[in-house]
Amino acid sequence: MKPKVEISAPVADEIKTSTCYMCACRCGIKVYLKDGQVRYIEGNRDHPVNRGVLCGKGSAGIMQQYSPARLRAPLLRVGERGKGEFKEISWDEALGLATQWLGDVRDSDPKKLAFFTGRDQSQSLTGWWAIQFGTPNYAAHGGFCSVNMAAAGLYTFGGSFWEFGEPDWAHTRYFMLFGVAEDHASNPIKMGIGKLKARGAKFVSINPVRTGYSAIADEWVGIKPGTDGLFVASLIREMLKADRVDAEYLVRYTNAPWLVIDDKGSADHGLFARDRKGNPLAFDKKTGKLTNAMLPDIAPAMIGDFKLKDGRKAVPAFQLLARRFLDVRYAPERVEKETGVPADTIRRIAAELAEAAFEQEVVLDVPWTDWAGRKHDKMIGRPISMHAMRGISAHSNGFHTCRLIHVLQILLGSIDCPGGFRYKPPYPKQTPPWLKPSGKPRDVAPSEPLGGPHLGFPLGPDDLLVDENGTPGRIDKAFSWDAPLAAHGLMHMVITNAGNRDPYPIDVLFLYMANMSWNSTMNVPEVLGHLTARDEKTGDYKIPKIIYSDAYYSEMVAYADLILPDTTYLERWDCISLLDRPVSEADGPADSIRQPVIKPDRDVRAFQEVLIDLGARLKLPGFVTDKGKPKYPGGYPDYIVNHERKPGIGPLAGWRGQKGEAYGVGAPYTKQLQRYIENGCFHFHKLKPSMHYYKHANREYLDWALQMGYRGTATPIVFQLYSEPMQHFHLAAEGHGPVVPPKHHRRRIATFFDPLPFWYAPFEGSLLDDGDYPFAAVTQRPMAMYHSWGSQNAWLRQIHGANRLYINAARAREMDIADDDWVWIIGYKGRVKAQVKLQEGVNPDTVWTWNAIGKRSGAWSLDKDAPEATRGFLLNHLISELLPVRPGGYRYSNSDPVTGQAAWYDLRVRIEKAEADPARTEPFYEPIDTPWKRDLPDTLRFGEQFRRDRWRRGS
Amino acid sequence: MTTLPQTTAKKLGLVIDLDTCVGCQACATSCKEWNTGGYSAPLTDQNPYGADQHGAWLNRIHSFEAGEGDASRTVHFPRSCLHCEEPDCVTVCPTGASYKREEDGIVLVNPDTCIGCKLCSWACPYGAREYDYGHGVMKKCTLCVDRIYNDNLLPEDRVPACVRACPTGARHFGDLGDPSSEVSQLVRRRGGFDLLPEMGYKPVNKYLPPRERRDGRAANAASTALPESGGGASRLDKLFGWADRLLSR
Amino acid sequence: MHPAYSVIFFTTASGAGYGLLSLLLLFALLGLVSPDVWLGLTGFGLAFVLIVAGLLSSTAHLGRPERAWRAFSQWRSSWLSREGVMAVLTFAPAGIAALGWVLLGEVSGALAWAGWAAILCAGMTVYCTGMIYASLKTIRQWHHPLVALNYVVLALATGAVLLDTLLTMTGQPSRQATWTAVAALAIALALKLAYWASIDSANKSYTVGRATGLGRFGKVQPLDPPHTEPNFVMREMGYRVGRKHAARLRLIAALLGFILPAVLLAIAEQAGGAPWLNSIAVASAAAGVVVERWLFFAEAEHVVMLYYGAGAA
Ligand SMILES: Nc1nc2c(c(=O)[nH]1)N[C@H]1C(S)=C(S)[C@@H](COP(=O)(O)OP(=O)(O)OC[C@H]3O[C@@H](n4cnc5c(=O)[nH]c(N)nc54)[C@H](O)[C@@H]3O)O[C@H]1N2
Ligand SMILES: Nc1nc2c(c(=O)[nH]1)N[C@H]1C(S)=C(S)[C@@H](COP(=O)(O)OP(=O)(O)OC[C@H]3O[C@@H](n4cnc5c(=O)[nH]c(N)nc54)[C@H](O)[C@@H]3O)O[C@H]1N2
Ligand code: SF4
Ligand code: SF4
Ligand code: SF4
Numbered sequence A: 001m002k003p004k005v006e007i008s009a010p011v012a013d014e015i016k017t018s019t020c021y022m023c024a025c026r027c028g029i030k031v032y033l034k035d036g037q038v039r040y041i042e043g044n045r046d047h048p049v050n051r052g053v054l055c056g057k058g059s060a061g062i063m064q065q066y067s068p069a070r071l072r073a074p075l076l077r078v079g080e081r082g083k084g085e086f087k088e089i090s091w092d093e094a095l096g097l098a099t100q101w102l103g104d105v106r107d108s109d110p111k112k113l114a115f116f117t118g119r120d121q122s123q124s125l126t127g128w129w130a131i132q133f134g135t136p137n138y139a140a141h142g143g144f145c146s147v148n149m150a151a152a153g154l155y156t157f158g159g160s161f162w163e164f165g166e167p168d169w170a171h172t173r174y175f176m177l178f179g180v181a182e183d184h185a186s187n188p189i190k191m192g193i194g195k196l197k198a199r200g201a202k203f204v205s206i207n208p209v210r211t212g213y214s215a216i217a218d219e220w221v222g223i224k225p226g227t228d229g230l231f232v233a234s235l236i237r238e239m240l241k242a243d244r245v246d247a248e249y250l251v252r253y254t255n256a257p258w259l260v261i262d263d264k265g266s267a268d269h270g271l272f273a274r275d276r277k278g279n280p281l282a283f284d285k286k287t288g289k290l291t292n293a294m295l296p297d298i299a300p301a302m303i304g305d306f307k308l309k310d311g312r313k314a315v316p317a318f319q320l321l322a323r324r325f326l327d328v329r330y331a332p333e334r335v336e337k338e339t340g341v342p343a344d345t346i347r348r349i350a351a352e353l354a355e356a357a358f359e360q361e362v363v364l365d366v367p368w369t370d371w372a373g374r375k376h377d378k379m380i381g382r383p384i385s386m387h388a389m390r391g392i393s394a395h396s397n398g399f400h401t402c403r404l405i406h407v408l409q410i411l412l413g414s415i416d417c418p419g420g421f422r423y424k425p426p427y428p429k430q431t432p433p434w435l436k437p438s439g440k441p442r443d444v445a446p447s448e449p450l451g452g453p454h455l456g457f458p459l460g461p462d463d464l465l466v467d468e469n470g471t472p473g474r475i476d477k478a479f480s481w482d483a484p485l486a487a488h489g490l491m492h493m494v495i496t497n498a499g500n501r502d503p504y505p506i507d508v509l510f511l512y513m514a515n516m517s518w519n520s521t522m523n524v525p526e527v528l529g530h531l532t533a534r535d536e537k538t539g540d541y542k543i544p545k546i547i548y549s550d551a552y553y554s555e556m557v558a559y560a561d562l563i564l565p566d567t568t569y570l571e572r573w574d575c576i577s578l579l580d581r582p583v584s585e586a587d588g589p590a591d592s593i594r595q596p597v598i599k600p601d602r603d604v605r606a607f608q609e610v611l612i613d614l615g616a617r618l619k620l621p622g623f624v625t626d627k628g629k630p631k632y633p634g635g636y637p638d639y640i641v642n643h644e645r646k647p648g649i650g651p652l653a654g655w656r657g658q659k660g661e662a663y664g665v666g667a668p669y670t671k672q673l674q675r676y677i678e679n680g681c682f683h684f685h686k687l688k689p690s691m692h693y694y695k696h697a698n699r700e701y702l703d704w705a706l707q708m709g710y711r712g713t714a715t716p717i718v719f720q721l722y723s724e725p726m727q728h729f730h731l732a733a734e735g736h737g738p739v740v741p742p743k744h745h746r747r748r749i750a751t752f753f754d755p756l757p758f759w760y761a762p763f764e765g766s767l768l769d770d771g772d773y774p775f776a777a778v779t780q781r782p783m784a785m786y787h788s789w790g791s792q793n794a795w796l797r798q799i800h801g802a803n804r805l806y807i808n809a810a811r812a813r814e815m816d817i818a819d820d821d822w823v824w825i826i827g828y829k830g831r832v833k834a835q836v837k838l839q840e841g842v843n844p845d846t847v848w849t850w851n852a853i854g855k856r857s858g859a860w861s862l863d864k865d866a867p868e869a870t871r872g873f874l875l876n877h878l879i880s881e882l883l884p885v886r887p888g889g890y891r892y893s894n895s896d897p898v899t900g901q902a903a904w905y906d907l908r909v910r911i912e913k914a915e916a917d918p919a920r921t922e923p924f925y926e927p928i929d930t931p932w933k934r935d936l937p938d939t940l941r942f943g944e945q946f947r948r949d950r951w952r953r954g955s
Numbered sequence B: 001m002t003t004l005p006q007t008t009a010k011k012l013g014l015v016i017d018l019d020t021c022v023g024c025q026a027c028a029t030s031c032k033e034w035n036t037g038g039y040s041a042p043l044t045d046q047n048p049y050g051a052d053q054h055g056a057w058l059n060r061i062h063s064f065e066a067g068e069g070d071a072s073r074t075v076h077f078p079r080s081c082l083h084c085e086e087p088d089c090v091t092v093c094p095t096g097a098s099y100k101r102e103e104d105g106i107v108l109v110n111p112d113t114c115i116g117c118k119l120c121s122w123a124c125p126y127g128a129r130e131y132d133y134g135h136g137v138m139k140k141c142t143l144c145v146d147r148i149y150n151d152n153l154l155p156e157d158r159v160p161a162c163v164r165a166c167p168t169g170a171r172h173f174g175d176l177g178d179p180s181s182e183v184s185q186l187v188r189r190r191g192g193f194d195l196l197p198e199m200g201y202k203p204v205n206k207y208l209p210p211r212e213r214r215d216g217r218a219a220n221a222a223s224t225a226l227p228e229s230g231g232g233a234s235r236l237d238k239l240f241g242w243a244d245r246l247l248s249r
Numbered sequence C: 001m002h003p004a005y006s007v008i009f010f011t012t013a014s015g016a017g018y019g020l021l022s023l024l025l026l027f028a029l030l031g032l033v034s035p036d037v038w039l040g041l042t043g044f045g046l047a048f049v050l051i052v053a054g055l056l057s058s059t060a061h062l063g064r065p066e067r068a069w070r071a072f073s074q075w076r077s078s079w080l081s082r083e084g085v086m087a088v089l090t091f092a093p094a095g096i097a098a099l100g101w102v103l104l105g106e107v108s109g110a111l112a113w114a115g116w117a118a119i120l121c122a123g124m125t126v127y128c129t130g131m132i133y134a135s136l137k138t139i140r141q142w143h144h145p146l147v148a149l150n151y152v153v154l155a156l157a158t159g160a161v162l163l164d165t166l167l168t169m170t171g172q173p174s175r176q177a178t179w180t181a182v183a184a185l186a187i188a189l190a191l192k193l194a195y196w197a198s199i200d201s202a203n204k205s206y207t208v209g210r211a212t213g214l215g216r217f218g219k220v221q222p223l224d225p226p227h228t229e230p231n232f233v234m235r236e237m238g239y240r241v242g243r244k245h246a247a248r249l250r251l252i253a254a255l256l257g258f259i260l261p262a263v264l265l266a267i268a269e270q271a272g273g274a275p276w277l278n279s280i281a282v283a284s285a286a287a288g289v290v291v292e293r294w295l296f297f298a299e300a301e302h303v304v305m306l307y308y309g310a311g312a313a
């Protein structure tokens, strides 16, 4: 009696495509629906991002969809902030209240609204809304994420990592990964590394911790946190010393030969020597004359002292660069101790890089035309690629460290060539992009929209958003002397500054998709203080009104006054636009959408719908017709299809024009969303092979990019090894020019605004005594958990229900600490109690833990004694948002001095044994209540419903 | 039916590449997701939102460290049923619920006849059988028997959910009984090995060992360093000497 | 291994039951006791109660007790199935013999055959129980030649204690019964001590290095478990008992389970029968055997735990 097995059971009533949002990677998915419920989610094989694969989070989407922590209706706070006491209200009431609060602000003083968004991907909508509202205080999460790297890339070669570019997985022979545990491109990186492994290309991971990717790297370099800059500078030095740089490449594509004025003390010292038309000058060896450096076919000198017309001296930028890196300061022996990387290893890696770059050229038989019209019958590449993320960005020296990495890539001639690092359209952009930040104090007026986008790229002090005394115009002090190139804002400073009313008080704090009272804030204890602090006189909260949109019962919800409950990613329309952070591939631009695959069973609304509705209620320009009627009565889908940012350019690039025949530029097409759905909810525009590489100097590509509106001109992008904008700030710090920094800022600006990258020790460490805090403390993203939101997921929380502090095994034994012991992690801010796991594969001076596993008891509608709260912990309690007080008293934020990027990983700690009893992590905050009764099942039987028949038969 | 078949027509199984697995858990959650609604539905979870949460999973990802200090390495280690050729998990079963299929060698539990005595889980050295507390029966990897032959799926999708999801391509599925199959060749090429062969269960699934690292821990010899250009002159001279070469290109 | 009380009770109770059943019949067949009604009623009564109660409690540990009947089908390969089948088979000859004894007051002729058959079946049933454990390669402490024997001898010993007590209580004390019990207890203890000595000395050949095949790179240690809270495998196979604790319990088991009962029975016999001593002996033996059985599980190390951090097995 052989049992009968249903090997071909029907799998779904219907399969719908959409885009995953268990993280920001945005893979294409196919959602299997059975009896109106989600049966299964799999990767979409046609999708450019994930080619069919799905990660551990994406495959647990079902449990997100059916999480008991999903918000159910709009909430109005009734108890004290932080208690979690709310009453449910109607949407009319909620929107009425919001309109009133926001309207008052807009009519009186728009800057009293601070609108900040977290993990969302609708920044082109939210940003545009903020512009129409007229507040200068808008930014997204980028400021605490990776802005220093984004800026470093955009100011150096008009691109960056992540959405901006990727390694040429198919051809690269040597791949260096700096400080990455998971990355935004979670799946592409995994797929790419898989390819490298199959091809046998060498993969080097530079990381103090050996887990995940680093575990399978051919070589793991267990570097000391914060010292990558030294390591890379040392590699650069080896390259220069051995004359292993791609000279032709430097002449063709970089400002290496541009002449830099050498006239100490003058207002233009260190700036480029230019002709009357403003073209940079170079010394042409053919003619023996100074010529326009932008001309093709010149033979510019890279070394030497040259006389300018006015008789002053000038030297090629390259000479300054060579001088800096030939300095013995960067010799392998000298950096060995600070980096923890043996000198021999540095030398060998340099040799391997050179070998791969110059002995293993990749040649593709693809003809192409360069920017000057010169035809080439082959595409020749140096198969070196690099990728980096928060191991670099989360340090206060991240901007310069990232510049160093790019300089190394450029010296090796490996940017956008076969086997190298490749741009993803719409990148490359101008270096830096021609977009200035808007919101100078004088441009902010009641009931007036803002002049332009909030976030941009200052070229010099004149572009800062400060008043005549140098006081910041923005609540987060972005684009002020505190953080001049804060291209993404400083989200991590908003609550603290608003609480301190520095530079000014605000009235409404409007947050979207950011858990700012817990895992995404620095210094949790004091930030909770600011959120609940009251004004002595009025007795009101210092931050009077907080509006928040979340989809789940996060820690932040408990601290807001008005909650606008969002839908889940399977219940709404979304638009992943080229105007935002796109999902393009190096082979061509791509954008995508989410479509509702199931109906919400709760009284919730998609935030984008709500924002458009609020825009109309507030009568914001662009959101109402000239008759004052709502401009997008159809809500978000209406906006996605019909909104035009510039004539012919809207949120989606695919299927535009009368009949959907146009790509990129064209009139809105009524059936656009249908077309997207028919195509799997994405559009991928594959470029001709002749446009695949050298996009920064590829005539065909540059012309096309101009048509698409990616660029203002079709001029080539010249890599800025030497950064003139940096020098503009430097000169200002020396007192030159109309806009100069206030006294107390000058030394800092002068030091860190160096036109050439350099290394300096991370701030917190250098301000504290190493002896007291011998360990660097960092976090890593667990691959199966997305920040805070995985913990409500019945499956993912089984994988990461609690977290340990990992310590180097040998070091732990010295301190007589064993597995499972409890310890105090002590920073200068306070202490956190955690349980220990010993690890061989971790840098001896580093301790670490998984990020965002620790939860506030009661949040996420988990049981109050859930392990996330009793055995989970955050380092955020110890990470200060302000630097230790220093002589002079002024406290800078704990950020990169150039861009304001939050320096999460500068944290220094010491470890002391703690009593094992009680066996629970500390600090422990009082539990949060849920506004609804916790009716949590003790057994979850998901899937039973799909097999009822069989389930009953059992006996 | 718990007496084992003499031979099976095929030996379907998985080959897992420990040199490529990054421990991302995709194969674990996609397995849970497919199977909780599939052949052995449901895979229940206890205290899903409370303390002591746990549930029935058919595939679990461990991570180990092998060796100490500099010589150590981290290895991610997915573990699921190996569909052994001679497994006691089948022969000990008193009800016949546990059996090995003649056609493809897949080892299955029939959830309709299992009495939940747990004996098979005691007999499995690999921890591949998980008792489902909420369903009262034993659960185990089905090799996605309800996918690999399923006409309702696209042909290219008729592979196990875990293989379908794996982002790094560390999981391979095929007939290990056929020496010419891709998986068999892969196993030969990479020296695939059995878990605990001493047990005599003859696992069908194979593991590919982590490859030798290329970190030249030993090879860090000066010889591997780049030759210094220019003689013993001062650094600046060197710079210029070097520059001449550059210019004279 | 996790000591499940239902299983502990089942194996000890039914063991004693089968022991009592066999010895009762044996003594009668050898003419060492006369098959009088009272002895029959109490003897078989007690034996059947113990057996049935044991079997019932064994189903308590099933996830689907209502399907228990299916367990009879796989006797070709499964010791658990065989145990079930034998347990049921035993009732037939045992029932006939018992009825004959109680109604006809004799065990001769055809009834004798039934008696011998019942003894054989009972023995085989207990042997099957032992083999369920002894056949598991995955557990060193169980996959051991003495395990099945231990089960049989312990069944006899506990059965003998009960028989001797019954005879004393039903007013026909028997030297042979007492000395059988004492001897059985002695042998059982000897075997148990031999078993303990042997599992203690056996070298733990399996390591996590071998289990993962990663031993080639050196000492292997777990870094992260698959899940942060214990799963079924860890709950079922992960039970560990401290060395000291185990040693103490072994002593208790030896004293209560074997030595004390033997001594008490001997004294009682010398004293020409002392029912209260017998009852203490029974209680003590019961307690001791339960401890012994608890240890049998608690001391068993499953090789799978290597994947979950056990050093060796
Ligand atoms: N699964 C999952 N995926 C995610 C997220 C998530 O929460 N979960 N978050 C998303 C977000 S918002 C972001 S920003 C990205 C971040 O993606 P990642 O950059 O991968 O984020 P982290 O886990 O912080 O990785 C930082 C790595 O740098 C290492 N590191 C720390 N300090 C240094 C150093 O000084 N030098 C070097 N070389 N390495 C160092 C750490 O050990 C760690 O491995 O991930 C995104 N993707
Ligand atoms: N110690 C330490 N702290 C860190 C980091 C670190 O590496 N170490 N990383 C930092 C970085 S790079 C980042 S980007 C931040 C990330 O921190 P956050 O941006 O705060 O990310 P999440 O914790 O995921 O919080 C996102 C919030 O969005 C909500 N949400 C999820 N889905 C939806 C939805 O569909 N709609 C709405 N309206 N809300 C939704 C979630 O419930 C959650 O409350 O964390 C930062 N904090
Ligand atoms: S990486 Fe994973 S979670 Fe993120 S979008 Fe892709 S599948 Fe979803
Ligand atoms: S999905 Fe692939 S890479 Fe991820 S854990 Fe499983 S086998 Fe490893
Ligand atoms: S791995 Fe375990 S469950 Fe699977 S066949 Fe082998 S013994 Fe049976």
Ligand code: SF4
Binding pocket: B092, B093, B094, B095, B096, B097, B098, B109, B113, B114, B115, B116, B117, B118, B119, B120, B121, B137, B138
């Ligand atoms: S638990 Fe089920 S499958 Fe396992 S042995 Fe018992 S009856 Fe057979």
Ligand code: SF4
Binding pocket: B030, B031, B032, B034, B035, B058, B059, B080, B081, B140, B141, B142, B143, B144, B160, B161, B162, B163
């Ligand atoms: S084959 Fe199917 S059941 Fe087995 S581990 Fe993979 S996904 Fe799970």
Ligand SMILES: [Mo]
Binding pocket: A141, A144, A145, A146
């Ligand atoms: Mo981030």
